[in-house]
Amino acid sequence: MSRGIKLVLMGVAGAALLYSCAPAAGGGMGLLPWLWFLGNPFGRGPAVTAPATPGTTTAAPGTTTPDASKATPSQSQRGGFGGTGSQSGSSGSS
Amino acid sequence: MHRELVTPRPGWQRKLDELGFDFYTLEGKAYWTEQACYVFTSDEIDELEASTEALHEICLKAVEYVVANKLWERMRIPPAWGDYIERVWRRGDPTLVGRFDLVYDGKGPPKLLEYNADTPTALFEAAVVQWHWLKDVKPDADQFNSIHEKLIEAWRGILRRLPPEALVHFARFDTQPEDLATSEYLRDTALQAGLAGKPLAVAQIGWNGRRFTDPDEMPIQVMSKLYPWEWMIRETFGAHVLGDTTAFIEPAWKLILSNKMLLPLLWEGFPSHANLLPAFDTEHPDLGGAFARKPIFGREGHNVTVVGPGVFDTAAGDYGAEGYIWQAYQPLPVLDGNHAVVGSWVIEGKAAGIGMREDERRITHNNSRFVPHYFAPGGDR
Numbered sequence: 001m002s003r004g005i006k007l008v009l010m011g012v013a014g015a016a017l018l019y020s021c022a023p024a025a026g027g028g029m030g031l032l033p034w035l036w037f038l039g040n041p042f043g044r045g046p047a048v049t050a051p052a053t054p055g056t057t058t059a060a061p062g063t064t065t066p067d068a069s070k071a072t073p074s075q076s077q078r079g080g081f082g083g084t085g086s087q088s089g090s091s092g093s094s
Numbered sequence: 095m096h097r098e099l100v101t102p103r104p105g106w107q108r109k110l111d112e113l114g115f116d117f118y119t120l121e122g123k124a125y126w127t128e129q130a131c132y133v134f135t136s137d138e139i140d141e142l143e144a145s146t147e148a149l150h151e152i153c154l155k156a157v158e159y160v161v162a163n164k165l166w167e168r169m170r171i172p173p174a175w176g177d178y179i180e181r182v183w184r185r186g187d188p189t190l191v192g193r194f195d196l197v198y199d200g201k202g203p204p205k206l207l208e209y210n211a212d213t214p215t216a217l218f219e220a221a222v223v224q225w226h227w228l229k230d231v232k233p234d235a236d237q238f239n240s241i242h243e244k245l246i247e248a249w250r251g252i253l254r255r256l257p258p259e260a261l262v263h264f265a266r267f268d269t270q271p272e273d274l275a276t277s278e279y280l281r282d283t284a285l286q287a288g289l290a291g292k293p294l295a296v297a298q299i300g301w302n303g304r305r306f307t308d309p310d311e312m313p314i315q316v317m318s319k320l321y322p323w324e325w326m327i328r329e330t331f332g333a334h335v336l337g338d339t340t341a342f343i344e345p346a347w348k349l350i351l352s353n354k355m356l357l358p359l360l361w362e363g364f365p366s367h368a369n370l371l372p373a374f375d376t377e378h379p380d381l382g383g384a385f386a387r388k389p390i391f392g393r394e395g396h397n398v399t400v401v402g403p404g405v406f407d408t409a410a411g412d413y414g415a416e417g418y419i420w421q422a423y424q425p426l427p428v429l430d431g432n433h434a435v436v437g438s439w440v441i442e443g444k445a446a447g448i449g450m451r452e453d454e455r456r457i458t459h460n461n462s463r464f465v466p467h468y469f470a471p472g473g474d475r
Binding site for chain 2: 076084
């Protein structure tokens with residue numbers, strides 16, 4: 001296989017991967033890949049970007065950032081936490 | 095330290111409502127009272143501050159001791175969780191907040207009763223509500239209270255460790271007003287620090303086979319939870335935590351500090367420490383015949399029994415399955431018939447302020463009244 005053909009195939013594969021990750025693709029993963037495969041963010045060391053200037057990036061309650069707002073089409077199981085609390089009342093320590 | 099009777103502010107209920115503090119009565123009884131306040135000297139505040147930081151420092155040493163020696167069985171922590179706790183401890187997953195409950199009368203050093211290190215509440219009252227009371231009622235006085243500023247600063251430190259697009263989910267029981275207020279206040283301080291925050295109920299937390307998710311199927315990267323670790327580890331989703339795909343605030347190493355077995359451990363490691371009471375994992379002669387028996391994983395004073403000459407009090411509850419510890423009984427100071435306990439806040443390891451609670455009973459519980467405090471700068475009363 002010539003080098004040119006290999007490059008074309010790699011390009012097609014790369015485009016297919018990107019497409020599969022796009023939320024609009026429907027059957028894709030629906031979220032940028034890093035968000036799925038990276039673990040606990042505290043395990044990655046300090047963020048490389050500078051911290052937000054206090055008071056300038058305050059988000060309104062319930063708002064989300066652009067990447068994080070992309071939902072996945074899969075359905076999660078729920079109710080796996082909270083059973084003890086629903087029997088015991090307050091879960092805080094006052 | 096003394097208790098001073100004061101006149102409540104005209105329209106005080108409306109003032110509290112305007113702050114968003116709507117649970118000043120709980121189960122038909124006053125939870126917030128401003129018919130009195132606690133008064134400290136600046137020297138007493140200095141002593142509380144220094145003792146709080148000293149206690150937090152030895153608590154961190156206790157965590158290291160437990161982790162290094164894998165004392166999971168003694169701490170009643172499933173061994174499978176040991177590796178996870180060690181990982182987040184070694185990695186330095188950040189802590190935000192905790193609260194020591196101290197017995198203090200101004201005459202001797204503060205003594206540790208317990209460390210509410212995982213899911214402390216009464217935070218909003220201590221940080222915001224009593225501060226507004228001070229400005230209205232004692233504008234020339236001071237208050238040991240930098241909780242709000244320190245929380246925002248702590249969130250900024252957490253923000254620096256997260257990717258710029260990070261979102262923090264705030265999980266709590268929405269039906270519990272105190273839990274809801276605490277979690278919403280934490281979210282507010284996170285927002286002020288520049289983080290994005292999204293609330294969710296504990297029961298809404300999902301698992302999609304790879305990650306925890308919220309009801310919109312959004313992966314949960316960081317979860318500020320007001321739900322105890324000792325409950326999480328035994329629930330259906332608990333095992334998924336071990337995959338370490340979500341960061342938790344407070345981190346799992348707080349399970350060592352919110353655990354009453356911490357008290358005997360501290361006494362073994364730092365015997366005769368000025369801020370500790372003798373504590374053991376069994377009845378012991380050094381208790382001196384007066385003790386408080388506490389469940390290893392207990393909350394809100396439930397299943398605590400106080401025994402001593404002429405003294406007996408016990409609180410019912412469903413805790414104690416993991417066993418008990420015994421702590422020498424140090425009576426709370428009684429002022430105007432009220433047993434007073436100091437809740438001393440720790441934020442990022444620094445003493446940040448206090449909240450006073452009082453009750454007719456010896457055992458403080460979740461409905462014990464919150465009472466504001468002040469101190470006179472310069473040591474004058």
